[in-house]
Amino acid sequence: MHLETLAIHAANHPDPITGDVAPPIHLTTTFARGSQGDLPSEFIYARTGNPTRAALEGALAQLEGGAVAFAFASGLAAIHAIFKMVEPGQHIIAPDDLYHGTRNLLLEFQRWGVEVGFVDIYNLETLAAAIQSNTRLIFIETPSNPMLKITDIRAVVGLAQAAGAQVAVDNTWATPVLQRPLELGADYVAHSSTKYFGGHSDVTGGAVICREDGTGAARLREVQNTLGAVPAPFDCWLIRRGLMTLPLRVRAHTAGAAQISGFLAAHGKVEVVHYPGLASHPGHAVAAGQMSGFGGMLSFRVQGEEEAAAAVMSRLQLITRATSLGGVESLIEHRYRVEGPHSRTPRNLLRLSVGLEHPDELIADLAQALGQPGML
16 A cells, blocks of 8 residues: 555554444553453553554554554653663664763663663764674664764664674654665664654654564563553554654655755855755765655754854744654754753754744744844
């Protein structure tokens, strides 16, 4: 099926009893047994499984082209489950400009005896040199947050397989609409379902999708059940509903970001625009080879220092100042101030999640904030 059709019909069928076209929400925490203690279905207890969560997980697996999926209470909970597959004394490689929440999580694992190497993963020679005999996982995010660097997934998979390691890709920013890491050889895909999957800034969630239903999937199933960081049924229902419009929304986000990145790149008060759709972007060729579109996220650096970026953000009238991305409304944040004093992000960088407003209005808002009054 085309992705648009799959997004609507994956794991979504009219209720066999009532005929409901919209799937019901199963709010129960437990499931009745028969007189001999037998179970009428696969479900035992809500932490272990729930029909609404099962429907979401089935849809996610189909959309990413995986064998099995696991839903979690947040994106970091999902990534945490992936890292739990690595034992103390084993080695994880991750990008040196990784999203700060994931970086902090890896530092926690480092305290528990897992070896972690933060490397320039975009330089394949540097990555190859960083692989050790005990390397078990290479974790990448592409495009990266917030600098939108591009990792060559195929190349990383080749290096990992030669070393007996696995590859996990945070595909939140691209979504399966624009990028298919499992088809490029990755073993696992992670998502913050809070973002484009939910799509309306009203639900928090995460997911891991596995290329194979093997040992790794069994471990993820165990971690999901044991740690219990699972989404509530209503959260699963909201995310499943969001998936139905995912292809249309992501392509509209992408079209808007393409226009806005071009405007910003030509603006005299913008130092540089980080968007892989621009021919000037260092990762443009790789992105074009593994993505069908360049996404709705971009970041840009304002001429000047930290205060100059903060001033531009403060003058925006239509774009909302808030931390998150992937919703229908455009959001902007001064990333350095959000991450704190240990941030590796340039102090004059603003991260922009392009929403579904008309691009002309968004460009007008950015124009007046950058110093062209009367545009909005």
